[in-house]
Amino acid sequence: MSRLTSLRSLTSSARSRSGLLVPSHVKNALARQTQARFNSSVTRDPMTGELTSLPDIEVSRLQVIQTDKPQPPPDPSSLVFGHTFTDHMLAIPWAAASGWGAPQIKPYGPLVLDPSATVFHYAQELFEGLKAYRDANGKITMFRPDMNMKRMNRTAQRIALPTFNGNAVIELMKQLIRIDKHWIPDKEGYSLYIRPTFIGTQAALGIAPPSEALLFVICSPVGPYYPQGFKPVALYGTTEYSRAAPGGIGAYKLGANYAPGVMVQKEAAKKGYVQNLWLHGPEHHITEVGTMNAFVVFKHPDGVTELVTPPLDGMILPGVTRDSVLALARDHASGKALIDGMPEGKLVINERPVTMKEVIDASKQGQLVEFFGTGTAAVISPVDRIGYLGQDLHIPVGPDGMGPVSRPIWKQLVGIQTGKIAHPWSVLVD
Numbered sequence: 001m002s003r004l005t006s007l008r009s010l011t012s013s014a015r016s017r018s019g020l021l022v023p024s025h026v027k028n029a030l031a032r033q034t035q036a037r038f039n040s041s042v043t044r045d046p047m048t049g050e051l052t053s054l055p056d057i058e059v060s061r062l063q064v065i066q067t068d069k070p071q072p073p074p075d076p077s078s079l080v081f082g083h084t085f086t087d088h089m090l091a092i093p094w095a096a097a098s099g100w101g102a103p104q105i106k107p108y109g110p111l112v113l114d115p116s117a118t119v120f121h122y123a124q125e126l127f128e129g130l131k132a133y134r135d136a137n138g139k140i141t142m143f144r145p146d147m148n149m150k151r152m153n154r155t156a157q158r159i160a161l162p163t164f165n166g167n168a169v170i171e172l173m174k175q176l177i178r179i180d181k182h183w184i185p186d187k188e189g190y191s192l193y194i195r196p197t198f199i200g201t202q203a204a205l206g207i208a209p210p211s212e213a214l215l216f217v218i219c220s221p222v223g224p225y226y227p228q229g230f231k232p233v234a235l236y237g238t239t240e241y242s243r244a245a246p247g248g249i250g251a252y253k254l255g256a257n258y259a260p261g262v263m264v265q266k267e268a269a270k271k272g273y274v275q276n277l278w279l280h281g282p283e284h285h286i287t288e289v290g291t292m293n294a295f296v297v298f299k300h301p302d303g304v305t306e307l308v309t310p311p312l313d314g315m316i317l318p319g320v321t322r323d324s325v326l327a328l329a330r331d332h333a334s335g336k337a338l339i340d341g342m343p344e345g346k347l348v349i350n351e352r353p354v355t356m357k358e359v360i361d362a363s364k365q366g367q368l369v370e371f372f373g374t375g376t377a378a379v380i381s382p383v384d385r386i387g388y389l390g391q392d393l394h395i396p397v398g399p400d401g402m403g404p405v406s407r408p409i410w411k412q413l414v415g416i417q418t419g420k421i422a423h424p425w426s427v428l429v430d
């Protein structure tokens with residue numbers, strides 16, 4: 001048996017023992033959700049039972065109301081992540097009776113909502129996060145916005161909010177970015193963070209699909225996550241609390257997933273760690289790093305380098321950065337598109353369960369190469385220490401704070417995002 005086959009069979013037995021095996025009804029539900037409709041808005045007429053088509057989001061109905069008080073964008077070096085917003089926002093209302101209304105780009109400002117609006121009571125809220133970049137030639141691009149729109153529709157369906165034409169929202173976001181493009185700092189490592197949000201606004205208590213909802217998009221100029229170069233983080237292996245459970249909502253970007261993590265992160269901070277490493281089940285399976293996806297790199301005795309991330313089993317948020325790292329690494333491994341500076345020798349990429357025991361054993365045998373998180377805000381976040389059951393596990397990092405696999409992948413990914421490397425993931429805005 002080769003090292004890899006034995007690894008795989010070990011993994012599958014660990015999977016059933018831990019209860020991580022995904023039951024078929026959950027799998028089917030997941031499969032249905034991934035096939036979630038991406039456009040059109042077909043409903044059944046309550047009187048006649050006939051299938052009728054309500055208006056979807058239409059770019060041609062866009063109304064633009066320019067602000068009469070444009071603000072000067074601040075000095076980029078003073079920016080704090082998510083504290084500054086551009087002059088305009090996009091808002092698209094929805095009502096069960098009339099479908100999607102006319103999109104509006106209007107001055108950024110407060111929303112007027114009824115205190116009984118369902119978002120305040122039952123957390124009918126979801127969001128997305130993506131970035132627009134100004135590249136070396138002054139071109140403005142977005143990174144894989146189609147992925148965010150698919151995920152947003154999947155999340156909307158999970159909380160009984162209406163779905164929508166994701167391509168139309170991409171076009172509308174492009175228009176918003178063009179209007180506020182002078183807010184994207186012209187400085188390396190800076191970008192515009194885009195936050196699409198979707199809330200239930202029906203003014204009525206009662207737990208049901210809302211009869212009214214609002215999709216809006218706001219934009220925030222942001223600086224590099226690590227302005228002084230990579231700073232590896234220390235994680236607290238959290239066993240006292242869970243972020244997500246099988247059949248729950250961990251795989252969706254719902255606001256309801258985040259408030260419960262704040263106090264848990266504060267407890268980790270009190271113990272001297274920056275973030276939580278969310279562990280699941282009796283075998284302490286690795287799930288996520290704070291609000292990032294988790295990756296581990298092993299170097300096996302046969303010389304194979306293995307890049308591992310937990311599978312999308314319903315508890316893991318399907319990150320766009322996660323997907324991008326996997327795709328780039330797979331293209332490198334298959335020889336389709338080589339990444340400069342990757343370690344010599346065979347690279348295998350696996351989405352499979354990984355436990356703390358496996359990571360600790362690998363560390364003892366000198367086979368743990370690196371550990372990192374991935375997400376839109378920081379792209380890649382290296383980890384140098386994990387506090388686990390009263391002991392600290394130290395993880396190797398290079399002099400620049402990164403590891404031998406994350407460093408070249410980060411360079412490739414950022415090269416694509418900033419237009420230094422031409423790639424279909426980069427979508428032209430202006």
Ligand SMILES: *Cc1c(COP(=O)(O)O)cnc(C)c1O
Binds near residue numbers: 129290318321375
């Ligand atoms: C947003 C998020 C991620 C990362 O997703 P990206 O699309 O890569 O930004 C990972 N985990 C959680 C819990 C998240 O909320």
